Amino acid sequence: MNRTLILALSLTAIGTLQWAVAQDRHLYDGFKLVDKTGSLRKPADYRETYQILGTWTVLDPKGNQMHYTYASPGAAEYFRRNKKFADGTVLVKEINATDHATMTTGNANWSAATQVWFVLIKDSKGRFPNNPLWGNGWGWFLFKSDAPDKQVATDFKKDCLQCHVPAQADDWIYVKGYPVLHTK
Amino acid sequence: MNRTLILALSLTAIGTLQWAVAQDRHLYDGFKLVDKTGSLRKPADYRETYQILGTWTVLDPKGNQMHYTYASPGAAEYFRRNKKFADGTVLVKEINATDHATMTTGNANWSAATQVWFVLIKDSKGRFPNNPLWGNGWGWFLFKSDAPDKQVATDFKKDCLQCHVPAQADDWIYVKGYPVLHTK
Numbered sequence: 001m002n003r004t005l006i007l008a009l010s011l012t013a014i015g016t017l018q019w020a021v022a023q024d025r026h027l028y029d030g031f032k033l034v035d036k037t038g039s040l041r042k043p044a045d046y047r048e049t050y051q052i053l054g055t056w057t058v059l060d061p062k063g064n065q066m067h068y069t070y071a072s073p074g075a076a077e078y079f080r081r082n083k084k085f086a087d088g089t090v091l092v093k094e095i096n097a098t099d100h101a102t103m104t105t106g107n108a109n110w111s112a113a114t115q116v117w118f119v120l121i122k123d124s125k126g127r128f129p130n131n132p133l134w135g136n137g138w139g140w141f142l143f144k145s146d147a148p149d150k151q152v153a154t155d156f157k158k159d160c161l162q163c164h165v166p167a168q169a170d171d172w173i174y175v176k177g178y179p180v181l182h183t184k
Numbered sequence: 185m186n187r188t189l190i191l192a193l194s195l196t197a198i199g200t201l202q203w204a205v206a207q208d209r210h211l212y213d214g215f216k217l218v219d220k221t222g223s224l225r226k227p228a229d230y231r232e233t234y235q236i237l238g239t240w241t242v243l244d245p246k247g248n249q250m251h252y253t254y255a256s257p258g259a260a261e262y263f264r265r266n267k268k269f270a271d272g273t274v275l276v277k278e279i280n281a282t283d284h285a286t287m288t289t290g291n292a293n294w295s296a297a298t299q300v301w302f303v304l305i306k307d308s309k310g311r312f313p314n315n316p317l318w319g320n321g322w323g324w325f326l327f328k329s330d331a332p333d334k335q336v337a338t339d340f341k342k343d344c345l346q347c348h349v350p351a352q353a354d355d356w357i358y359v360k361g362y363p364v365l366h367t368k
Contacts, residue, residue: 047235048235048364051231052235052236055239055250055295056289056292056294057239057241057250057293057294058290058292058293059290060290066239068236070236076231104347104348104349104350105240105249105251105347106244107242108241109240109241110238110360111361112363164288165288177294179296179298180232184231
């Protein structure tokens with residue numbers, strides 16, 4: 001191998017790496033969080049590396065909540081293009097308590113401690129037909145703040161699905177609350 | 185130059201590039217949005233590439249609002265480490281109208297059309313002492329939805345500062361509403 005060839009191959013390698021970096025947002029594969037039995041690890045870095053889809057503020061006399069929904073990189077761009085979520089997309093929904101105060105803009109509410117996390121992963125292929133946490137095109141998981149890394153749902157139909165029934169036509173997701181799925 | 189040296193240098197280049205990629209989140213320089221007179225372009229891609237710091241829901245009988253605050257990549261990580269914002273950090277605060285409905289979780293509010301954008305850039309060096317949009321350690325900018333790319337503030341002391349006075353001790357930013365500045 002002559003030196004020109006080595007240099008050319010090396011430059012090709014650099015170019016490939018740069019391309020991979022540029023495409024990185026499109027390549028997120030949530031199944032790296034899933035083991036062969038269908039258990040899922042909550043992504044440790046979602047606040048740093050995922051993008052916000054939207055926030056819900058639920059007004060309740062017993063205590064308001066703010067729900068932050070994060071999506072894995074590239075999820076919104078794919079959705080805008082294809083009108084559906086990509087296989088392997090991960091959604092993390094933080095349920096947070098709130099604080100509030102009269103501030104310069106009025107009666108302002110903001111998120112305080114996280115209470116629970118719902119984590120969904122899009123599964124277009126029906127990978128785990130015998131695992132009760134998988135079904136209807138998604139894997140469904142629940143983590144609570146007293147043990148943030150311990151998955152505690154046992155059956156997605158009992159623990160998760162009821163709240164999503166009204167959104168069935170939108171693949172079980174309340175997409176209207178997520179502006180970035182519609183406009184960049 | 186022999187082929188071993190060329191190969192070694194090439195591998196070093198790849199290694200450097202990989203390091204640069206890994207560090208990319210720390211290298212965001214908002215001043216690429218600023219021209220030599222101190223005008224700032226609103227970042228086009230903040231919904232895709234910035235991270236959410238937090239959402240404020242302002243309850244108002246005349247119409248609730250949701251304020252989404254985004255920060256440029258690496259901002260939160262730097263803040264957690266240094267207890268201040270890095271020079272060149274960009275914050276984008278979207279002021280959104282809201283919709284609401286009784287949903288499975290209760291009286292849920294979510295963000296609708298964006299009304300205005302406040303954009304701040306951290307300037308630790310007092311770069312534009314004679315520009316009335318710069319001062320108190322930041323550049324202050326305002327864009328409205330009728331012309332989303334047209335900056336319309338004329339004097340940060342009149343157009344922006346009043347609402348931030350209560351947060352002066354925190355470098356003019358309401359950091360308590362931004363959990364990720366405190367916990368990853």
